Amino acid sequence: MSTDREAAKLERDMAVPEVDLRNEAKGIATWAQTDGENLHPAALEILGEARRLSEKLEDKTVTSIVIGKNAEKHSKTLIEHGANKVYVISDERLLEYQTLPYVRAVVDALRVIKPEIMIFTASAIGRDLAPRCAARLKVGLSADCTQLDIGMYVNRKKQQRFMHAFKMMRPSFGESKLATIIGPWNYPQSATVRPGVFAPLKSDSSRKGEVVTFDPKWVEEDWLQSVISVEKGGSRIELEKADIIISGGKDLGREGFDMLKELVESIRANGQRSELGASRAAINAGLVSQDHQVGQTGKTVRPEIYVAIGISGAVQHIMGMRDSKKVIAINIDPKAKIFDVADYGIVDDYKNVVPELINQIKSGFTFELDK
Amino acid sequence: MSELKDLSIVVLLKQVPVPKAMKTKADGMMDRSGKSMINPFCNAALEEALKLREKVGGNITVVSMGPPNAKQSLIEAMRKGADKCILVSDRLLAGSDTWATALSLSSAIKKYLPDTQIVFAGLQTIDGDTAHVGPQVAEHLGFQQVTYVDKIEVDGEKLKVRRFVEGGWETFLTPIPVMLSVHKSANTPRGPSLSAALRSSDDKISVVSVEDIGLTKEEVGVAGSPTIVSRVLNVVIERPPVVLFNEGSAKENVSQLLQAINAKEEAN
Numbered sequence: 001m002s003t004d005r006e007a008a009k010l011e012r013d014m015a016v017p018e019v020d021l022r023n024e025a026k027g028i029a030t031w032a033q034t035d036g037e038n039l040h041p042a043a044l045e046i047l048g049e050a051r052r053l054s055e056k057l058e059d060k061t062v063t064s065i066v067i068g069k070n071a072e073k074h075s076k077t078l079i080e081h082g083a084n085k086v087y088v089i090s091d092e093r094l095l096e097y098q099t100l101p102y103v104r105a106v107v108d109a110l111r112v113i114k115p116e117i118m119i120f121t122a123s124a125i126g127r128d129l130a131p132r133c134a135a136r137l138k139v140g141l142s143a144d145c146t147q148l149d150i151g152m153y154v155n156r157k158k159q160q161r162f163m164h165a166f167k168m169m170r171p172s173f174g175e176s177k178l179a180t181i182i183g184p185w186n187y188p189q190s191a192t193v194r195p196g197v198f199a200p201l202k203s204d205s206s207r208k209g210e211v212v213t214f215d216p217k218w219v220e221e222d223w224l225q226s227v228i229s230v231e232k233g234g235s236r237i238e239l240e241k242a243d244i245i246i247s248g249g250k251d252l253g254r255e256g257f258d259m260l261k262e263l264v265e266s267i268r269a270n271g272q273r274s275e276l277g278a279s280r281a282a283i284n285a286g287l288v289s290q291d292h293q294v295g296q297t298g299k300t301v302r303p304e305i306y307v308a309i310g311i312s313g314a315v316q317h318i319m320g321m322r323d324s325k326k327v328i329a330i331n332i333d334p335k336a337k338i339f340d341v342a343d344y345g346i347v348d349d350y351k352n353v354v355p356e357l358i359n360q361i362k363s364g365f366t367f368e369l370d371k
Numbered sequence: 372m373s374e375l376k377d378l379s380i381v382v383l384l385k386q387v388p389v390p391k392a393m394k395t396k397a398d399g400m401m402d403r404s405g406k407s408m409i410n411p412f413c414n415a416a417l418e419e420a421l422k423l424r425e426k427v428g429g430n431i432t433v434v435s436m437g438p439p440n441a442k443q444s445l446i447e448a449m450r451k452g453a454d455k456c457i458l459v460s461d462r463l464l465a466g467s468d469t470w471a472t473a474l475s476l477s478s479a480i481k482k483y484l485p486d487t488q489i490v491f492a493g494l495q496t497i498d499g500d501t502a503h504v505g506p507q508v509a510e511h512l513g514f515q516q517v518t519y520v521d522k523i524e525v526d527g528e529k530l531k532v533r534r535f536v537e538g539g540w541e542t543f544l545t546p547i548p549v550m551l552s553v554h555k556s557a558n559t560p561r562g563p564s565l566s567a568a569l570r571s572s573d574d575k576i577s578v579v580s581v582e583d584i585g586l587t588k589e590e591v592g593v594a595g596s597p598t599i600v601s602r603v604l605n606v607v608i609e610r611p612p613v614v615l616f617n618e619g620s621a622k623e624n625v626s627q628l629l630q631a632i633n634a635k636e637e638a639n
Binding site for chain 1 (some may be wrong): 468469470473499500501502503504505506507509510511515516517518519531534535536537538539540541542543544545546556596597598599600601602603604605610611613614615616617621622624625626628629631632633
């Protein structure tokens with residue numbers, strides 16, 4: 001768009017009357033997920049993003065809500081990573097996540113904090129908690145966002161101009177599209193965001209914050225479920241933490257995936273963090289378990305190095321790995337879409353390339369990583 | 372302790388475009404005129420409902436919201452064994468976000484199926500991917516909920532349900548009424564059976580409107596949705612063109628590739 005047209009559009013937009021429906025709502029709140037013992041990495045990621053977003057608001061307060069048994073022990077970490085306030089809801093019955101007590105805690109806290117924006121993590125637990133909180137608060141919720149912003153939103157039909165609308169962006173399935181969701185009519189404007197997408201702030205022990213011990217009005221009927229067993233370590237696949245991800249597509253078959261596993265092991269033998277990834281088609285073909293899935297319905301990853309082997313590059317897969325620092329594609333089909341998003345590539349059968357990769361890594365090649 | 376039996380079960384079911392036919396219209400809404408299917412997660416939910424009914428008896432009503440052509444998926448659900456269906460279908464519903472969708476579905480359940488004890492839902496749909504509707508219907512109905520479910524057993528008057536969490540599973544005992552949202556890894560859904568197919572019929576689908584379920588046009592569709600899609604952008608992937616290493620033998624290509632990866636980028 002030319003500058004003239006942009007200027008003309010801005011002028012038309014600015015002619016629409018400004019409305020502000022926030023009333024008392026101000027600042028940003030985030031939910032800091034724990035696993036009973038430790039903070040989930042995404043707790044600090046969304047806090048970092050909240051801190052960055054808060055620069056665009058008049059009230060820059062970021063409040064973190066942390067729930068669990070001995071939840072107060074996380075306050076210091078949350079403050080050092082950007083929280084101005086920490087609402088601590090500590091209860092010994094909350095070692096494991098339970099929906100209704102958590103919903104009670106979050107909703108009660110939000111009714112006191114009254115933020116204009118609320119951010120949850122789109123983890124398995126967050127995706128259980130957030131929609132129910134939003135329904136109880138009678139506010140909208142945008143799911144699995146990958147980008148967030150605050151800015152002007154003009155609705156010509158309603159003749160409304162909002163200056164601080166929360167813009168929640170998420171990939172739209174099936175196409176390489178990014179949809180922006182907004183809802184500046186109800187507060188808090190709420191979103192869940194994907195783990196692994198945003199970067200946490202560097203810990204800074206000079207940051208100061210206020211810790212509020214918060215007691216929700218517990219209701220007995222919220223406690224009717226009981227956790228009778230916990231199976232940990234169902235998945236030890238930590239795709240989000242790997243520096244080098246080796247991913248395979250369906251056509252590799254079992255034989256190919258065996259080779260990829262050997263490649264991952266050879267990188268690990270150099271002391272580097274590597275994991276096996278896979279496309280949705282490979283998961284559906286039963287070649288590896290679902291916790292290896294990279295892509296829109298799997299995990300979003302951004303490793304230092306992403307190696308896509310025999311992956312054609314469906315949009316859904318690309319959405320899950322396009323923020324990787326360096327992408328290497330190995331595919332026999334020179335027209336494969338994966339080459340459009342790769343930095344380096346080899347057009348060849350994986351059967352020729354992968355053994356050679358393993359060979360050279362075992363003979364001493366080590367990936368140089370920036371960190 | 373009494374046992375659960377003769378359960379009144381609802382399965383929430385959404386018809387979705389087949390993945391290859393998925394496209395958005397100019398207004399950013401999903402085009403639902405092409406080839407469709409039952410959302411795979413809803414199919415897994417229906418399967419769990421059928422298995423539960425086999426164990427303890429009861430009846431299964433499928434509740435769906437969508438255009439009139441969603442009937443084909445409801446017929447399919449009856450051919451697998453669902454007893455009857457309710458389709459909430461109305462032009463006023465267009466543009467509903469998850470909040471308005473959950474309100475509509477739960478209003479239909481409250482009005483036509485007030486004795487419901489268990490609501491099964493798919494964890495999420497493959498077109499919207501939000502995973503919101505199950506928990507939000509549970510909130511409107513005041514039910515317990517368990518999401519990401521992959522195992523269900525009857526335990527006296529309660530259900531023993533396993534759910535996926537980060538890095539493992541938790542098994543809950545939950546009372547009813549409850550909403551269970553099912554992961555598609557829970558089972559392999561059955562196909563149609565002859566006996567069920569013979570019982571299925573168009574007459575067993577009640578098509579109801581917004582007015583029928585006691586809502587107004589202000590409560591549904593775009594008007595009743597707290598969020599809207601304000602814009603849809605094409606994703607531009609910003610990467611320089613790929614550098615290929617194809618000239619030599621596999622060995623040479625791989626070593627050139629590895630060298631290039633480790634080469635420090637020139638400072639600008």
